[in-house]
Amino acid sequence: GTNRTADRPDARASGTNPPRRRIWGRGDRMGKTMDVNVGCQWRTRSGHVNAGWGKVLGHARTPTHSIRSRRRGKEVFTTASASSGIKQVRLGESDLIVPEVCLGTMTWGQQNTEKDAHEQMSYALDHGINFLDAAEMYPVPGKEETQGRTERYIGSWLKNQKRDEIIVASKVAGRSQGLKYLRDNGVVSVTKKDILEGVDKILGRLDIDYVDLLQIHWPDRYVSLFGQPPYDAANEWDAVPFEEQLEGLKHVIDQGKVRYVGVSNETSYGVGQFIRASEEAKGLPRIVSIQNSYSMIGRSSFETDLSETCSKSNYNVGLL
Numbered sequence: 001g002t003n004r005t006a007d008r009p010d011a012r013a014s015g016t017n018p019p020r021r022r023i024w025g026r027g028d029r030m031g032k033t034m035d036v037n038v039g040c041q042w043r044t045r046s047g048h049v050n051a052g053w054g055k056v057l058g059h060a061r062t063p064t065h066s067i068r069s070r071r072r073g074k075e076v077f078t079t080a081s082a083s084s085g086i087k088q089v090r091l092g093e094s095d096l097i098v099p100e101v102c103l104g105t106m107t108w109g110q111q112n113t114e115k116d117a118h119e120q121m122s123y124a125l126d127h128g129i130n131f132l133d134a135a136e137m138y139p140v141p142g143k144e145e146t147q148g149r150t151e152r153y154i155g156s157w158l159k160n161q162k163r164d165e166i167i168v169a170s171k172v173a174g175r176s177q178g179l180k181y182l183r184d185n186g187v188v189s190v191t192k193k194d195i196l197e198g199v200d201k202i203l204g205r206l207d208i209d210y211v212d213l214l215q216i217h218w219p220d221r222y223v224s225l226f227g228q229p230p231y232d233a234a235n236e237w238d239a240v241p242f243e244e245q246l247e248g249l250k251h252v253i254d255q256g257k258v259r260y261v262g263v264s265n266e267t268s269y270g271v272g273q274f275i276r277a278s279e280e281a282k283g284l285p286r287i288v289s290i291q292n293s294y295s296m297i298g299r300s301s302f303e304t305d306l307s308e309t310c311s312k313s314n315y316n317v318g319l320l
Contacts, residue, residue: 086128092288092318094260096212098167102131102320109149110139117153125161133291133320135171135217136202137179144181151205158208167212169320171264171291172198174218175239190220190240192248199252214258215291218265220245225265242270242277246284253285262289262317268309275315291320 087100103124108117121132138150151170158166172195173179173188180186183197199214221239224231252258263274271290278286290310294302302319310317 090318091213091260092262093286093316094288094318096167096260096288098131099129101129102133103129105132105134105150105154106138106140108139108153109146110141110143112139114149114153114156117150118157121154121157125166130165131167131169133169134202134206135173136182136198137171137173137217142179147179147181148201148205151202155205155207158206163208168206168208169213169215170202170206170211171215171217172202174216174265175220190216190245190248192244192251195245195248195252199257203257210257210259212259213262213289214249214252214260215262215264215289216245216266219263219267219270221270223265223267223270242273243281243284246274246277246281250283250285260288261285262287262291262320264291266290266292268305271306271309271315271317275317287317289318289320294319 088097089100090096091098103121105117108114112120124130132154134151134154136151137147139146154168158168172190173182174190176182176188179188182188183194188194199211202211202214203209218225219239222236249258249261253261263270266274271287274287278284290306292302292306309315310319
């Protein structure tokens with residue numbers, strides 16, 4: 001693949017450009033986001049890492065001072081206000097324009113204090129990074145007593161920001177037996193009811209009216225994830241149909257609570273089924289992003305088949 005770089009975490013608010021570390025990947029083609037944790041640890045997650053710097057792919061309202069240029073035959077979006085020179089890109093099939101670097105948040109409330117979180121967000125914004133990624137289960141590791149702190153920390157910081165200048169992403173949990181405290185009835189799935197409840201609670205903690213991007217954190221169906229043994233069809237269970245999940249996402253979009261939707265920890269099969277369902281049933285939203293593990297030491301699972309599935313010439317799903 002082509003050479004990619006991501007800012008190292010040892011950059012401080014000194015006003016100097018941080019040193020660079022080389023990352024290998026096909027980012028120019030796929031619009032990937034690489035994150036490096038501010039706490040000096042690499043995360044195996046393409047897109048946003050806990051309180052980390054990363055590269056992104058995007059598409060929303062074009063910034064007021066946007067410039068279009070050509071580089072290697074593709075369109076590049078930049079903003080006059082981004083003094084750091086961070087490129088603005090279009091996220092998948094959406095109209096969302098995001099910086100190529102995103103700030104992950106998953107340690108805030110567990111390894112990082114509210115003060116740490118505010119300092120990191122302000123530092124990022126000062127350097128042209130206005131894209132934040134959170135999740136309803138954060139911080140990690142997931143605990144009932146800390147759940148939701150990450151979004152509350154973001155919400156308290158947003159009170160002093162112009163909402164339309166910050167791109168906020170969050171995630172609703174997939175099926176889970178261990179995170180029962182996320183839902184009032186103790187059942188965590190991806191039904192229309194679950195999505196609505198999850199989104200309402202997310203917006204309450206963030207203290208905002210909408211999120212720019214909502215992703216399903218992991219599939220509702222059985223998938224071999226998070227170190228589980230290889231896929232075994234004998235482990236399949238009755239899952240919420242793809243169409244029903246999209247109907248739930250459409251509901252929160254129609255209510256003005258969500259602008260765009262995507263998936264996370266998903267497979268090529270899952271991406272294809274979500275796209276198929278949105279194309280066959282008119283009016284259902286199309287997923288515009290995917291947030292899967294992708295790093296220097298975890299490349300093959302994305303590059304072998306998901307990269308083809310998500311490429312601009314196929315389904316055009318942006319990798320965070």
